[in-house]
Amino acid sequence: MEPTFLAASPFLPVIGWSVALLIVHILLQGMTATKELGSTWNAGPRDGNRKPEGKLAGRAERASANFRETYPGFIALAFGLIMAGDPHGLGLIGAWLWFIARIIYIPLYLAGIPYIRSLVWVGSMIGLALMFVVMIV
Template identity: 60%
Template sequence: MDVSSLSASPFLPMVGWSAVLLAVHVMLQAFTMSAEAARTVGASWNPGPRDVDFKPSGKIAGRAARASGNFRETYPAFIALALALALKGDASGWGIGGAWLWFACRIVYIPLYLAGVPYVRSLAWVGSMLGLAAMFAALVS
């Protein structure tokens, strides 16, 4: 395998940007949960040992936690497919198209979930799954 062709793969920057999206999810969840914890169990919860099990009960912190969990359910599949397609090479374009669809839908999903928008949020999730399906189809074809 030619390493230079692997380094030129469009999937590698997608993996990098997906890590940024993961960090956004983690920080959004942390910030909203910390703010809620400060209001309900006290400001000492966040910097302390967190011996008290705190589950967010507010809308935004709860939604941020669920959106983050939902992202992390599909993230390993995205990484596996993206890296496999980088190794294989994607002459069809379906793989990189699917990667971009997954990425765009996962970005759109965040504000839709936080705002509590029904149906459209589900369509964004379906779009992300179609992106993974396109990546898989490109991999096995």
């Protein structure tokens, strides 16, 4: 029997879309590295120390790493809020704020735009903070 609070939670779409965003990061990182190093490198075991050295591949890798640093916290907070039964309030706004900021972050990072990128990152942290506050209050 499926719990009704899980089946009806408005957090589920943002969680689902966050997985899609994770896949975008993985594909972007892989495509930029493959463009630089070639499909033989990508298809091979990558045993050596050969890594992409270009700006775009490096930025894609760092943007992905940055996303993956916050992603477990987002997932934990989202499921915590689902379990707490507060699906429509400030926590949900925080979840969407985190998600939208993480989308905006990608092109800013790839383009090498400073300061604005950092402000967007702060926006994503505010989203997580909202989720956290709702969960502990």
